[in-house]
Amino acid sequence: MHHTFGAAIRRARLLSLSHKALIRSPASIPRRLDVSARFLSTKPSENSISGGESTRAPPLKTSSVTSLPAPPRAQKFKPPIITTPDIKTYIEPLYERGWALAPILPAGHGLAVLRKRFELPSSEALHEFLADLKDYEATNNHHAKTQADELDRAVLVSTWTHVARRPGAAAAPPRAGAGAVAAASDEKVQGVTARDIRLAYELEKMFERALAASGTEYRAQLRPEAERPRTVEELVGYS
Numbered sequence: 001m002h003h004t005f006g007a008a009i010r011r012a013r014l015l016s017l018s019h020k021a022l023i024r025s026p027a028s029i030p031r032r033l034d035v036s037a038r039f040l041s042t043k044p045s046e047n048s049i050s051g052g053e054s055t056r057a058p059p060l061k062t063s064s065v066t067s068l069p070a071p072p073r074a075q076k077f078k079p080p081i082i083t084t085p086d087i088k089t090y091i092e093p094l095y096e097r098g099w100a101l102a103p104i105l106p107a108g109h110g111l112a113v114l115r116k117r118f119e120l121p122s123s124e125a126l127h128e129f130l131a132d133l134k135d136y137e138a139t140n141n142h143h144a145k146t147q148a149d150e151l152d153r154a155v156l157v158s159t160w161t162h163v164a165r166r167p168g169a170a171a172a173p174p175r176a177g178a179g180a181v182a183a184a185s186d187e188k189v190q191g192v193t194a195r196d197i198r199l200a201y202e203l204e205k206m207f208e209r210a211l212a213a214s215g216t217e218y219r220a221q222l223r224p225e226a227e228r229p230r231t232v233e234e235l236v237g238y239s
Helices: 002-022 031-042 084-095 123-140 180-185 194-214
Strands: 100-105 109-119 145-149 154-159 161-164 189-191
Touching (some): 084 100, 084 194, 123 154, 123 194, 154 194
Antiparallel strands (some): 100 109, 109 154
């Protein structure tokens, strides 16, 4: 009887000590664990929201313009200058991207050429754009006129073909003694050709890559309607 009563008292004391060991004051908690707890509690989760919206930035839209059609095939010898169907098929889609078919000289004088001012997202992007253009020119033996503006990170590109022919004229040099037909075929004119359209399309690819690399949206600014002709009859020297 006495032995049983003593054993009960010892068990009661052990339970009391175990309970006190579990109840520790805040000061007794190791500081390392306390700091870790605060860090974990303040780290935002990927799905956290603020003001009813996710803290994750929405994806950037890099292009809001219509895709271009396939470019015209490359031309050997003297390429023909553009026709009204060419404007409809290949150049009107460029108008939507800020291109113009406008006279190269001020006040609406001179030959109409394809031109656009490209505004790049950074100086580095501008230099890379110009380097890519130079590579294209060397590979295709066709050069554009450029006016770069380092301050605005922009470049005005104008392109036309210096040695071209009128539509329907022979592309290859005529044979000797072909008479009036030979003289007509040997006529050299300047103007926009498939070479310039292909260059413009390639520039658009370069521009889109530069915008996508920086997460910048493509925002085209239409040129005035006078710089967006629909027929060759509106162009001096083309009809």
